[in-house]
């Protein structure tokens with residue numbers, strides 16, 4: 384039996400090769416792999432001896448030769464033909480590829496990136512995978528132990544099943560490799576919306592179920608991307624559910640928008656309370672008090688390490704998930720006592736652009752994620768009175784919150800905390816009504832943010848009736864003048880952002 388070993392990542396190589404040698408395999412290898420094996424005292428046939436041709440062009444051509452590929456591709460019923468050609472068969476191919484993705488992620492230039500496009504390796508993997516009824520193909524070091532075990536066992540059927548699984552993995556591996564190369568070209572030549580985009584999804588784990596118990600679900604990573612929830616470390620509690628992930632991401636996105644200590648509670652993708660304060664414990668208390676009913680069973684995101692004081696406030700409340708950049712040991716000890724509460728340490732604030740993908744049946748809507756900052760230079764006071772300093776702070780705060788709500792959305796805030804939220808309504812006046820009714824007396828002296836312009840002056844008039852003092856909204860309606868006049872009549876200040884922030 385003969386094995387061809389040609390690997391860039393030499394993890395586990397020596398143990399694997401030793402195991403193969405003990406099973407009676409002759410080992411054939413390319414330059415660096417052969418050297419590593421020989422240095423470890425193993426007997427190796429250099430691939431040049433098989434091809435009768437040196438490795439040339441700085442490694443661009445090593446295994447690309449009929450004496451290699453005929454040996455890999457010959458079916459069991461073609462071995463006589465192979466013998467007549469004077470070519471010996473290969474029974475196993477273990478190849479892993481030049482690290483193209485890692486090289487370009489490290490900022491390599493075009494010339495270096497091109498050199499890292501493996502040609503011979505994928506060719507070998509595809510050939511061996513095609514011929515899996517006879518040949519073993521091993522593309523990942525983590526598969527070495529299973530292959531050795533199957534070779535040592537006397538179960539031809541189980542071995543054939545494993546060879547088929549390995550073949551499927553090898554084709555997925557080379558396809559993903561080519562997808563990374565294609566993405567590298569298209570990013571450089573076509574930008575984020577190329578004619579064809581190849582998404583590679585790697586399973587991160589099965590989920591117990593989807594949005595509802597009758598829906599099966601799993602979590603996947605998008606190859607080449609990272610994200611706060613994908614990088615998060617679960618410190619305690621039950622496994623995260625499908626809905627937990629969605630809600631935790633929504634909470635993390637909003638809490639990451641604040642510089643000062645902040646707390647955000649989310650239910651069903653929408654914040655139900657958000658607040659900033661000099662300390663995290665105060666911020667959480669304010670976010671909780673914003674809607675002490677809805678937070679029940681909610682998800683809380685905090686943008687500072689959770690200290691003992693905050694943990695004391697979190698502990699009595701039934702929550703699904705708490706996520707934060709860190710947990711102090713006392714806080715962890717206190718909260719981990721609650722077995723059902725999931726605690727997530729999230730290393731990175733959610734910052735920077737990414738592509739937002741939304742599924743249609745048979746299609747995908749792709750857009751830049753809405754991370755555009757509020758441009759101070761774009762802010763325009765359009766009323767006779769301007770916001771006070773405290774109102775400005777609340778307007779900026781409310782604007783961040785309204786962006787996180789499903790449209791149509793209205794957020795009311797006061798003293799760095801939400802006091803009323805209206806979201807997911809089909810009319811803006813209904814969103815306003817919901818927010819104002821929820822706030823009640825707390826609307827007096829509060830500020831209001833709207834995710835899109837006011838088509839009529841009704842929202843402003845209603846807000847004035849409740850005592851709202853200042854409004855922030857994109858502006859741009861045909862009837863802006865009516866809303867401005869209503870604000871002026873009530874002595875309210877109004878600021879235009881020039882930026883619409885729908886979330887559908």
Ligand SMILES: NC(=O)c1ncn([C@@H]2O[C@H](COP(=O)(O)O)[C@@H](O)[C@H]2O)c1NC=O
Pocket residue numbers: 389390391392412413414415416417442443444445446447478479480481500501502503504505
């Ligand atoms: N050109 C070839 O014929 C060729 N054959 C195998 N390789 C790659 O060479 C690497 C191993 O090289 P070495 O054994 O010299 O460290 C592997 O990643 C393998 O995928 C090749 N290199 C690139 O295409």
